[in-house]
Amino acid sequence: MTALPKKKHTRARRGNKRSHKGLTKINGFACSICGAPRIPHAACKACGEYNGKNFNSKSEEPVEETSQS
DSSP, rough: OOOOOOOOOOOOHHHHHGGGGOOOOOEEEETTTTTTEEEETTTTTOOOEETTEEOOOOOOOOOOOOOOO
């Protein structure tokens, strides 16, 4: 047999247990390159810069396709 509670815990006691499970707000700041808001430890969504490097997935030069014939 499994253990069963003898008395019901109140909503207040249940809420007090869960008091530390709340989410915290992420404090964002402005990008130093373009000034758009961004979150810390992540690349800027507007310009793709992070830590002085560009992490944009878009390449500026078109890639030439090789024909296999």
